[in-house]
Amino acid sequence: MSILQTPGSDGRFGEFGGRYVPETLVPACQELEAAFADAWNDPLFRADLDQLLREYAGRPSMITECHNLSEQLGIRLFLKREDLNHTGSHKINNVLGQVLLAKRMGKKRIVAETGAGQHGVASATAAALLGLECKVYMGEVDIARQELNVFRMRLLGSEVEAVTSGSRTLKDAVNEAMRDWVASVETTHYCLGSVMGPHPYPFMVRQFHRVIGDEAFVQMNDATGTSPDFVVACVGGGSNAMGIFSGFIDTPARLIGVEPAGGAAVSRGQPGVVHGMKSFLMQDEYGQVAEAHSISAGLDYPGVGPEHSYLASIGRAEYPTVTDDEVIAGFQLMSRSEGIIPALECAHAMAWISREAKNMQGKTVLMNLSGRGDKDVGQMMSILKDLT
Amino acid sequence: MTGRLEATLRTRIDGGGKCLVPYITGGYPGWADSVRACAANGADAIEIGIPFSDPVMDGPVIQKASQIALEAGATPVSIFQEIRTLDVGIPLAVMCYYNTVFHAGHERFASDLVAAGVSAAIVPDLPLEEAGDWCTAADAAGIETVMLAAPTAPDNRLPRVAERARGFVYSVGLLGVTGERAELALTATILAARVKKITNKPVLIGVGVSNALQAVEASRVADGVIMGASVVNRMMDGGSEAVGLFVAEVRAALDGATW
Numbered sequence: 322m323s324i325l326q327t328p329g330s331d332g333r334f335g336e337f338g339g340r341y342v343p344e345t346l347v348p349a350c351q352e353l354e355a356a357f358a359d360a361w362n363d364p365l366f367r368a369d370l371d372q373l374l375r376e377y378a379g380r381p382s383m384i385t386e387c388h389n390l391s392e393q394l395g396i397r398l399f400l401k402r403e404d405l406n407h408t409g410s411h412k413i414n415n416v417l418g419q420v421l422l423a424k425r426m427g428k429k430r431i432v433a434e435t436g437a438g439q440h441g442v443a444s445a446t447a448a449a450l451l452g453l454e455c456k457v458y459m460g461e462v463d464i465a466r467q468e469l470n471v472f473r474m475r476l477l478g479s480e481v482e483a484v485t486s487g488s489r490t491l492k493d494a495v496n497e498a499m500r501d502w503v504a505s506v507e508t509t510h511y512c513l514g515s516v517m518g519p520h521p522y523p524f525m526v527r528q529f530h531r532v533i534g535d536e537a538f539v540q541m542n543d544a545t546g547t548s549p550d551f552v553v554a555c556v557g558g559g560s561n562a563m564g565i566f567s568g569f570i571d572t573p574a575r576l577i578g579v580e581p582a583g584g585a586a587v588s589r590g591q592p593g594v595v596h597g598m599k600s601f602l603m604q605d606e607y608g609q610v611a612e613a614h615s616i617s618a619g620l621d622y623p624g625v626g627p628e629h630s631y632l633a634s635i636g637r638a639e640y641p642t643v644t645d646d647e648v649i650a651g652f653q654l655m656s657r658s659e660g661i662i663p664a665l666e667c668a669h670a671m672a673w674i675s676r677e678a679k680n681m682q683g684k685t686v687l688m689n690l691s692g693r694g695d696k697d698v699g700q701m702m703s704i705l706k707d708l709t
Numbered sequence: 710m711t712g713r714l715e716a717t718l719r720t721r722i723d724g725g726g727k728c729l730v731p732y733i734t735g736g737y738p739g740w741a742d743s744v745r746a747c748a749a750n751g752a753d754a755i756e757i758g759i760p761f762s763d764p765v766m767d768g769p770v771i772q773k774a775s776q777i778a779l780e781a782g783a784t785p786v787s788i789f790q791e792i793r794t795l796d797v798g799i800p801l802a803v804m805c806y807y808n809t810v811f812h813a814g815h816e817r818f819a820s821d822l823v824a825a826g827v828s829a830a831i832v833p834d835l836p837l838e839e840a841g842d843w844c845t846a847a848d849a850a851g852i853e854t855v856m857l858a859a860p861t862a863p864d865n866r867l868p869r870v871a872e873r874a875r876g877f878v879y880s881v882g883l884l885g886v887t888g889e890r891a892e893l894a895l896t897a898t899i900l901a902a903r904v905k906k907i908t909n910k911p912v913l914i915g916v917g918v919s920n921a922l923q924a925v926e927a928s929r930v931a932d933g934v935i936m937g938a939s940v941v942n943r944m945m946d947g948g949s950e951a952v953g954l955f956v957a958e959v960r961a962a963l964d965g966a967t968w
Binding site for chain 2: 340344345349487493496499503504591594595597
């Protein structure tokens with residue numbers, strides 16, 4: 322039996338997951354659960370989605386063997402190139418699926434939260450393509466860090482609203498998107514951007530992203546004749562990691578989800594409930610949710626998707642952390658060695674691989690390069706002053 | 710067994726009156742005086758909010774009050790300690806988000822409420838399907854768990870919500886978060902009428918009931934109202950005196966209306 326779970330109506334992965342939402346949203350979540358199950362089993366929906374992924378997003382994404390880094394680090398390193406998708410990250414896989422589903426459900430409008438802006442840009446893109454109104458909530462702090470993505474969303478015809486409550490980052494953007502949804506649920510679909518939130522989101526978003534792992538499984542077999550020894554991805558909410566883990570969960574590969582030291586829900590959190598799910602959560606002694614601190618807006622999240630909590634609890638995946646300084650070094654390492662500027666999120670995975678390479682000599686490592694780094698160049702200019 | 714909150718509301722209803730339950734954010738500077746002002750001016754029960762870092766059911770007013778309370782150092786423990794000293798003579802309910810309960814542990818949280826003299830709990834992000842463990846602990850401790858009925862609930866859901874509710878059924882006044890509105894939403898009385906049809910428990914409308922006129926309008930169908938943002942706004946602007954005047958005004962309007 323596969324370790325990859327299909328949750329029942331209680332939305333549980335082991336003890337994690339569930340549906341902790343206000344009563345107003347329960348019928349909407351139930352409706353979404355049924356609509357997703359229906360669509361996922363409908364060959365016509367799947368054909369429409371496959372066509373969009375192929376002809377619009379540019380799938381399948383290739384794998385790239387990193388000869389220079391492999392030689393430097395003493396490992397055999399491959400990248401899954403989600404950075405080459407349309408809009409520059411893996412986020413488009415989930416968004417095309419959800420927006421297509423929202424249209425099928427007769428919704429006229431979507432709302433989305435965004436941290437780094439990648440999910441916001443992807444949502445705005447899909448909404449423009451499929452003709453839905455779109456509003457994106459983004460923390461004030463992140464808006465300042467990612468002004469290019471804010472402009473992109475507006476250019477694509479979406480409204481971007483600054484969230485000024487709480488830590489003014491991703492977690493507060495989720496709160497505000499949920500508040501919008503509570504008020505607009507009859508016409509609006511909440512296009513959640515990660516494998517988190519109330520059931521069916523963690524399951525549904527993982528299903529939309531498992532194309533990453535399914536493709537990579539075949540590609541790695543073609544390239545090496547077997548599965549990799551390590552599969553490495555960064556984890557904020559954890560969607561790119563669940564996407565690639567899905568393809569290798571039943572292989573012997575070690576699955577590594579790299580969290581930022583300042584947002585390490587799995588290694589520093591305890592079980593808790595926020596944003597509709599039970600999962601590992603950074604919180605204080607009274608259950609107040611802690612503010613995450615990461616150089617990367619996309620990983621600045623104190624929680625994690627419930628399936629990751631489950632995989633951690635059964636020991637199937639590991640969740641080490643890296644520091645901001647290691648991430649800055651990883652960002653430069655990949656840029657200089659391979660001519661690929663990674664998103665700061667993915668630089669977390671690079672940082673872990675570079676730090677741990679000494680323990681992986683001769684092993685094959687597959688890293689999910691979930692996004693490109695163009696969006697981070699402005700922020701890095703202020704950090705790497707000697708280059709300017 | 711009927712708990713203290715339901716019994717108190719029942720007495721008001723049986724006497725031909727309508728129930729008034731104001732909401733006060735616990736831990737906001739001076740909040741205890743505002744609770745006393747509510748009690749002294751005709752509240753039947755009082756809802757005390759335990760501030761949470763991520764209050765998804767709350768609009769800007771209660772968010773702001775919660776943030777100020779948290780910045781002032783409020784914790785569930787400090788609020789419970791102060792509740793113990795209130796001695797207002799009417800039932801108190803806490804409104805808190807589920808992580809506050811879950812983190813403390815169901816049994817411990819229930820016994821903390823009992824020790825503080827609290828009668829009931831309202832947990833707005835704990836819907837029916839997830840409420841089992843908490844309700845078991847609360848029932849055992851004698852804490853009444855108020856359940857929320859939402860305008861989106863289909864007919865086959867409402868009886869299960871009402872059946873599980875203790876104290877009263879919280880009939881959510883509109884699609885949206887807490888906050889003042891210019892008019893009472895049409896959904897408020899439509900839902901309350903649906904709930905009244907399927908339960909004998911008290912049915913109170915909350916969320917979007919903003920002034921005395923709207924309280925009367927809502928009470929034409931419901932057994933009374935919960936008033937949150939309008940009360941908290943007055944607490945933040947004018948302290949306990951403003952709260953007392955407002956509660957007295959609503960009480961007078963409810964008592965003066967013919968039903």
